[in-house]
Amino acid sequence: GVRLTNSTGSSARPIAQTVVLMILGLSRDVPAWMRAQQDHQWAPHVGEEVEGTNLAVIGMGPIGEETARLGIALGMNVVGCRRTVTGNEPCETRTFEALGELLAWADYVVLALPLTHDTRGLIGAEQLALMKSTARFINVGRGDLVNEPALIDALQQGRLAGAGLDVFATEPLGAESPLWDMPNVIITPHNSGATALANHRGAQIFIDNIARFTSGAEMRNEVAAHQVGAGTIGR
Template sequence: MRDRLVVLYRGNRPPATALIERLADTVYATEEELHYLLPGADVLLAWVNITPAIREAWPDDPHKAPRWVHASSAGVDSFLFPALVDDPQVVLTNARGVYEQPTAEYVLGLILSLAKDFPGTWEHQRRREWRPRPSDSITGRTVLVWGTGPIGRAIARLLRAVGMRVSGAGRAPRTDDPDFGTVHGGATLRSALTEADYVVLAAPLTQGTRGMVDAPVLAAMKPGARLINVGRGGLVDEEALVDHLAAGRLAGAALDVFAQEPLPAESPLWNMPGVMISPHTAGETTSEREALVEVFLDNLTRHIEGRPLRNVVDKRRGYVVDGTHPA
């Protein structure tokens, strides 16, 4: 008997629907329809990343809940509600492997844009103004990457390759990490913040990381440093960030994620000097959709054949734990 698969989508369905339908009895649900179509499903493919619809549509009867949920994203905070997390029969997987290198490239682009003030150059071009001016060098600058998972590691490797001095911040302090060298924990984190020219956030959003970049952390950062967030908006106290930017303690920020998305038009972040805003696109590429569905199809084949799934999320921690590197 074939599995019943529900594909949650918004706007466009995933590519390769013919292949998906060949492997499972497939129905497609919008966020509004999910409440009616999810009960009794064996598998849920969430082609929508951040949505309350899954929590709201989750069956009260655990026997009617899907046994496997696949997130077409790296972050899974939208999926970590009690009914799913507490049910040991529900396996959660994600799209680990798709977003690492694109996000690392995006971070390098953001650092170069901030250091070279490309937005200012483009504004002078728009005004037809010829304004030669010096810019910062990134070679030898210090970067603290907060989040030592696969995305943080890809960022660290690329920034090291262009001559930046990189360390990490994570749950398990160490001095011999292959990608970061030193990974700072609670005892040395503040001193690392005082030395970093750039602080890059690449951590998942969990109960332990929510609001981790608060006013005291921002105050501990090196004067003139820049903050880059490609993790989750909930990692940062945005009001405190606005205050520190307005006071001139930080030189700028590049923000791809926000506590509320889309970022409200009235947010002061839109017009603050030295701040770059992007609409949660750090990991997106023109080939993203094909790569995402390839990961799911591989896992769907494994599921049908009874083989172990890839990218199984530790639902208590909120991310994939594979034992390759400490967190």
């Protein structure tokens, strides 16, 4: 039969760094600076600092763990969330039973989950309503983890302070989406992990697995048959 592997972990660092870019970009309202630059306007404004704020990382795979480490380095209070807590996470970590509590606690919520039958639609209107109106929402997992119309509504109604989005329910994101024109939303085109080093790490995993396969050794990142098609392939 066919054996399938993926490159999980190869892009964790750049994706986590993009999360930090979004956190800092939203806290300092970098989009406002960029708009002023495009308009040749000198427009100072007062931003926020992230030290001492609360960061909830939903999903503690390689991306989530790296995001947690960077959040800790910024002086943020970081709590992770995953299905099963191992005790080896870089921060305090809770199970999904505590998701609602974490959403209400967080100033920044980061989704770093794969899309599975269990995680599809994890964040809907009910979950978004738990979040502070001053909170920011960041998704670098998969678009269908979130009810996108509910997210748009929360942003339009001022029930969320902003969002950083690398993934969407439909990609490319349609030109008609109101997300494009929201001043408090940072959009990246499912591109947060695209660096030369990440590509190199992915290629090295593939080359290593060829050697392992031909020698009969256990391969890295092998995907179980029941995971195929469940959204586990990729990051």
